[in-house]
Amino acid sequence: MRTNLDHLLSRLRNVGILAHVDAGKTTVTERILYLTGTIHKRGEVHDGTTVTDFDSQERDRGITIFAAAVSCDWDGHSINLIDTPGHVDFSDEVERSLRVLDGAVALFDAVAGVEPQSESVWRQADRHGVPRIAFVNKMDRPGADLDAAVDSIRQRLHVTPLVVQLPIGEEAEFSGVIDLIKMRAYVWNDGLVECPVPDALLERAVRRRRLLEETVAELHPIALDEFYARSTLSAETLAVVLRDLSLSGTGVVVLCGSAYRNRGIEPLLDAVIAYLPSPQEVPAVQGLSDGALQERVADPAAPFAALVFKVSSTATGRLTYLRVYSGTIRKGETVVDAGVGRTERISRILRVQADQHVEVHQAVAGDIVAVVGPKSARSGATLCAPAAPLVLEPAAVADPVVSVAVEARRSTDTDRLASALTRLVEEDPSLTVRTDSETGQTLLSGMGELHLEVAAEKVRRTHGLEVVVGRPQVTYRETVGRGVSGLVYRHVKQDGGAGQFAQITLDVEPLDEDFAFRSVVVGGRVPQEYVRAVEAGCRDALAEGPLGGHPVTGVRVTLTDGATHPKDSSELAFRTAGRLGLREALRASAMVLLEPVAEVTATVPEDAMGGVLGDLAARRGRISGSTARQGAMVIVATVPLAELFGYATQLRSRTQGRGTFTTRPTGYVPAPTAR
């Protein structure tokens, strides 16, 4: 039984597909499902018929919005595949997926090479230590150039490309690839045909193979030894060494093809199995158990631990998506949500196929499944065996940068809207809802205009609510420019019964990080539990700064002194003192308003360059570079997000529809005027 499970685990791949918007992730996924016999009819993104873009908005808009999981079998292996969205507004979906994946296929457009969002997701994958292979897609497009794409991988991603294929035919004539490891040709007409390398390409293929051998010999000692001894590398050695280099991230295997024309997908599947890790080959996960770091390996016999990476409400009920890291979970068992200490019952376990589900009886370490039963486990929660609690680190959640006011058209729908928004936030942690303390409006915040538009539309479609959405506004922050020291705050309340008393003295200073708190109180003048209460109170105060009620960031608070009352002091009194005291200290400090900025990469025809640059300058943009690429200019600028609303329409009209742009939030900078 044990060896059987081990065998299955070694034949499992949990893989994501990552790329810039429109590179072809959904199309590649669709072709994989078709080739593996999982579906029998190929769908197309533009027809709204793919498996993974099943949401009605995805179909209408022709883009992926939600990460979708599918499973398939190839060459005796099982592959769990997550098709992720490429639009920057949904990068939180990518982050949550990366948290639970063991490997990834990074897709690139053969004409554009590495685009800004491909670079961002590459860095995200770096942070998670997820091994990758690269697939240069759209080789059939006019202007497709594998060598140029490979150069951009080397230069922009700072990784050594290990090109294992040579394309046969260019652009519309692209018909197949030469496998440089096996030195065989693969040509797609109606189906796939394997044949000897055509004479006309033999010399180039030999040269490219040599280049590959030299590159890996430089990177791997086994390859170096064999290369010295025999001045060539066998296919077997290449296979072993390429796997090692991929798993360690020293190099990235590069393949090419055209998903749309069904070319290159079989070798891609082979490469997923050959070069990406099984759950047993990734480092053991670490979690906190009773405050101590604990490791869990992918062993079905170990205590159960799984991370929730997605929650979604469907016709089947509330689905909680899990990556099982250790142990086994069976239908009907009870688990504990370790972060909050709540027990949840697993009533059903489902293998997910986009919007279809197959019920299974159990899930083991390494699996990605959805479960029905948990009522409140959020994305990022750890579910585990009650006897062996463990908290795994959740994926980081990006800070929302854009907000809109939302309101139900009919006032009788106000409560329903509130519960619909609560659901929305539960499913997508990168959305937040709050009530503006001055206007009383409900504000929905997220990663960008499109993100909020999609969220509002989801409320309309799934809850049948008519909602009115205000104009998008950026979310500001406040930070400390110059702090104060020795601010004394005394919280005294005497209204019959038990009174409240707490006195604290605070120093406030600017800080590079978000927030830090320390106490330097001596002689036990403030007991430890009250110090903790002051810290909690200070955190409460950070929600609204003095300039305009915006969240406060970049502040260090030091508790320097305090006083208690023998009867009236309590944790509550000190927490209140912390909140009101820091609020007063911030009012007394010189505060700075911060606004979000984004890096804009605009690709425009040369004749429109002047107008576009002028417009960016008028939008307070700082141009950081421009380069020529195939008759177009690529302009990179840093622009305040507040100036970018409606930029898409502007750019289109300025360039007669020929200009495109992408943005990437890059942080907060001081805003020019107080608002």
Ligand SMILES: Nc1nc2c(ncn2[C@@H]2O[C@H](COP(=O)(O)OP(=O)(O)OP(=O)(O)O)[C@@H](O)[C@H]2O)c(=O)[nH]1
């Ligand atoms: N010419 C050509 N077009 C392709 C190829 N692969 C995909 N496309 C087209 O490119 C467009 C985008 O493809 P998608 O599969 O939706 O791309 P995606 O990466 O999933 O996009 P997002 O999920 O929105 O980020 C569609 O119109 C596809 O038909 C290809 O190999 N060649």
Ligand SMILES: [Mg+2]
């Ligand atoms: Mg897609």
